[in-house]
Amino acid sequence: MSEYAQLEPHQFRLLCREAKHTSHTSGACEEYAQANLIVLPQEYADDFINLCLRNPVPCPLLCKTPVGNPFTIDNPEYIKEGFDLRTDFPSYNVYENGELKFTKTDVKNEWSSNHIGFLIGCSHSFEHELCENGLIPRHLALGRGVPVYKTTKNLDPAGVFTDCTYVVSMRPYRPEDVPRVREITSKFKKTHGEPIDWGYEGAERLGITDLNRPDFGGQPVIHDDEIPVFWGCGVTPQLVVMQQKNKIRGQVISHTTGAMLVLDITSEQIKRLE
Amino acid sequence: MSEYAQLEPHQFRLLCREAKHTSHTSGACEEYAQANLIVLPQEYADDFINLCLRNPVPCPLLCKTPVGNPFTIDNPEYIKEGFDLRTDFPSYNVYENGELKFTKTDVKNEWSSNHIGFLIGCSHSFEHELCENGLIPRHLALGRGVPVYKTTKNLDPAGVFTDCTYVVSMRPYRPEDVPRVREITSKFKKTHGEPIDWGYEGAERLGITDLNRPDFGGQPVIHDDEIPVFWGCGVTPQLVVMQQKNKIRGQVISHTTGAMLVLDITSEQIKRLE
Incomplete structure (x- = not known):
């Protein structure tokens, strides 16, 4: 901690x-x-x-x-x-x-x-409540930053901000824990809410090609009985700005x-x- | 009319x-x-x-x-x-x-x-203002419904509603008119706002494979000097429901x-x- x-x-x-x-x-x-x-x-x-x-x-x-x-x-x-x-x-x-x-x-x-x-x-903001429910995010247990990835999922454009893509944070969980993880985090509507996707198929849908190489944040550790779970990430606006060149x-x-x-x-x- | x-x-x-x-x-x-x-x-x-x-x-x-x-x-x-x-x-x-x-x-x-x-x-709701600015949507001129397409762009899930995809409406415009079309419709925040994508590359990004075969609505007519412009569409909730089986x-x-x-x-x- x-x-x-x-x-x-x-x-x-x-x-x-x-x-x-x-x-x-x-x-x-x-x-x-x-x-x-x-x-x-x-x-x-x-x-x-x-x-x-x-x-x-x-x-x-x-x-x-x-x-x-x-x-x-x-x-x-x-x-x-x-x-x-x-x-x-x-x-x-x-x-x-x-x-x-x-x-x-x-x-x-x-x-x-x-x-x-x-x-x-x-x-x-929702990590404390995950911890209190025994769903401690791996990066907290490891004392690292959360792994963060660029994706190919497009934001809906607005004015000067076009061709923008989502950035996501990733926390690994066992598949049977995903419904509870979704429910807990869904309440936090002002801090990204529930995950936007999960599983290795989810990583593929988001265009994440190598989970072992996050674009920002800490190095991930995903156990064999776990899947990656992805949340919208507030790094997105930074990437948006970089993408406007x-x-x-x-x-x-x-x-x-x-x-x-x-x-x-x-x-x-x-x-x-x- | x-x-x-x-x-x-x-x-x-x-x-x-x-x-x-x-x-x-x-x-x-x-x-x-x-x-x-x-x-x-x-x-x-x-x-x-x-x-x-x-x-x-x-x-x-x-x-x-x-x-x-x-x-x-x-x-x-x-x-x-x-x-x-x-x-x-x-x-x-x-x-x-x-x-x-x-x-x-x-x-x-x-x-x-x-x-x-x-x-x-x-x-x-924004078509009247497009008309008043000389940007008459083609389907209105033809007396048809607007062409509507399923896409592969995922909505961010919520509770029971997972694996949902955007539905879009399409109106063709000349590329030089797109900035004005975006600006006019961007004001209508409660009725889908500005387009989510445009151009033939936009159609590809949205996973629309055949513009001549809309999934709902009227048959499109796109002139050679025009490109398709896509807006979020309120048919999306219907598709969402169908996708929940x-x-x-x-x-x-x-x-x-x-x-x-x-x-x-x-x-x-x-x-x-x-």
């Missing part, structure tokens, strides 16, 4: 702000929900919001900031005042023209007066895979949101 | 109720929005609502009835009192065990005290393809709904 399992969210965010924790957040503040980040120049905000509304499973939009203001969000139930979205994630990716330019532990210099930040739901002008900022913002809303509370 | 283009919705619904109009509704009451229907035994309602929430592009849920009551919906802005969902569509399909059993002009005997009806947004017990009712309920909300009004 994470050494940060019992910390309060604001304590953990302070560690991130001071760059004392700079890697993945699986198991951190275990009763609290977590969020993905994407920060876009404001001219792409409407198309991005529409993309999220059209594709709520991989892109469950929780809330957004005003233009140029990383200290405020439009739905205060997720996180209390006093945060700074430029520093409170463990680390950040900065993209230009769809290419990763650098990775940093804060983006104070990059978050401009023209940027809007979006918080996206994260599947870490030269269509998006200006810098785009995201969190790094698995290194999330810990929110002040508990998993139990976020489960109740539609 | 439809001979019913200028009728008031309640007048047109009366024609349907009296079985004087029993076929497609393209162009009927041209300024008003239209809706698809699916009627399920109540035990499948929660899973179906979740399916719609997870897949809002092919399944934009507008409103639902109470159990066993086809005269009331939970959002009165769509249609005024005095309707009867058992009679006010031109015609209905009745399914058992995922198989079409019969087609009728009313379902007074089939809509039981255990049934819940769901109204789903319909792409007919023996998993759904009891009778399921739907409208027949292209033969919609004309609502009392105008296309201009439905365009403003998120």
